[in-house]
Each structure stands twice: as C-alpha cells, then as structure tokens.
C-alpha cells in the first residue's frame with residue numbers, strides 16, 4: 523500500500539520543485555482567469571516518513587494531507603504542529619473518526635450522511651468546530667467513495683443540521699486514467715457545482731475551498747478554478 527518514494531529527498535530539491543510547481547500554478551491560474559495567489563499547495567505526505575515531511579516544512583510547506591489515520595498519528599508528534607495546517611483526505615471509517623477529529627484542521631473527505639453524523643458527534647464531544655469539504659464522485663466511479671454530483675447541493679444543505687461542522691467547499695478525486703478532454707469536463711463541472719453551492723449558502727459565507735488536482739492533473743485543475751491542489755509524487759519522488 524505504501525508506495526515508498528524518496529525519503530532521502532533534500533530540502534534543496536524540495537525547494538526547487540516547489541518553485542517549479544508554484545510557477546506552473548501561476549501560469550495555469552492566469553490562463554483560466556483565476557488569481558494565482560489564492561491557490562494553496564498541499565504536500566500529500568502518505569508516501570514518506572516524518573523526516574522528509576520536516577524537510578518539506580523547512581522548504582516552506584504549510585499544509586499537509588494524509589489519507590490514513592494510523593500514519594497520521596505516527597507522524598504528527600514528530601512535526602511542528604503549530605506551523606502546519608493538517609487535512610485528512612482519505613476514506614474515513616467511522617470508528618476512526620474520533621481520533622482524526624482530534625488531530626486535524628479539516629476533513630476533506632466527507633463522503634456520506636453517516637460520516638457527517640459521526641463527525642458532528644465527535645466534534646461536539648470536543649467542543650470543536652470542524653471544517654469539512656464534501657467529497658464529490660464527479661466521475662461516478664464505482665470504485666470511489668463520494669457524493670453523487672446531483673445530490674451534492676442537497677447534502678450540503680443537510681449539513682446545516684450539524685452545528686459543529688463548518689462546510690468550506692468541495693473536494694474530488696478523478697477516475698484513474700481519464701482522458702484530457704474528460705478531465706477538463708470533470709474539473710469544469712466541479713467548479714460549476716462549487717459556485718452553485720457557494721450561492722446557495724451565501725449567508726454562511728465560508729465556502730472558499732475547491733480541492734482538486736493531483737500530480738498528473740494539477741495544472742488543468744487550477745486552470746478550471748481549483749484553489750487547493752494535493753501533490754505527492756511530483757514533490758517527493
């Protein structure tokens with residue numbers, strides 16, 4: 523499961539790569555008419571150990587993402603928590619929700635009504651407000667979790683019943699191996715859905731996050747309006 527990338531990667535290499543990625547993000551955002559300054563870069567740390575994550579933090583990374591509870595609990599004590607935003611990005615089993623809610627600043631992978639209820643319960647127990655993104659299965663990929671695009675707006679509305687959850691936007695993972703033209707259509711549909719949910723929730727005013735794009739497709743994602751890209755391989759390989 524853990525595809526181990528380069529744990530020996532140096533801070534210099536990371537600095538160089540972050541510079542190139544930032545430049546790519548700038549070009550892509552401008553080509554789509556978006557503000558490059560508003561695009562956040564997440565280092566997805568699932569492939570590497572805490573030492574490599576520390577070097578990434580020294581190279582300027584301030585946002586990290588993990589997709590497994592156990593890896594997160596192992597790495598987090600070794601990291602400068604106060605310098606970091608930490609997001610959970612994997613499918614979350616309900617029996618792990620309590621530990622994850624305690625550790626993270628955001629859950630990006632809210633993918634079912636049952637998980638919403640569980641996160642609400644755990645956040646309430648901690649007297650904490652938990653920012654969340656709805657994970658949308660935009661490609662209707664039967665291998666992936668996520669809310670169907672046509673029910674996302676209704677699901678967003680249902681979250682108003684949960685006072686300890688703060689809806690901040692949408693996240694998606696595209697089907698593996700989608701052709702470029704499909705990829706562009708999915709990203710553009712996600713952006714339209716994001717704008718729609720923003721308008722329907724105008725009075726809460728907190729919907730500011732569209733998390734899409736990974737190593738293979740982040741430039742296209744940004745061109746279509748992503749403001750958070752989640753990168754593992756291009757940083758750490």
Ligand SMILES: *Cc1c(COP(=O)(O)O)cnc(C)c1O
Nearest residue numbers: 566589611736737752753754755
């Ligand atoms: C692994 C992972 C990524 C990063 O993927 P890369 O292609 O290595 O950049 C992004 N998002 C999620 C949810 C992931 O699990």
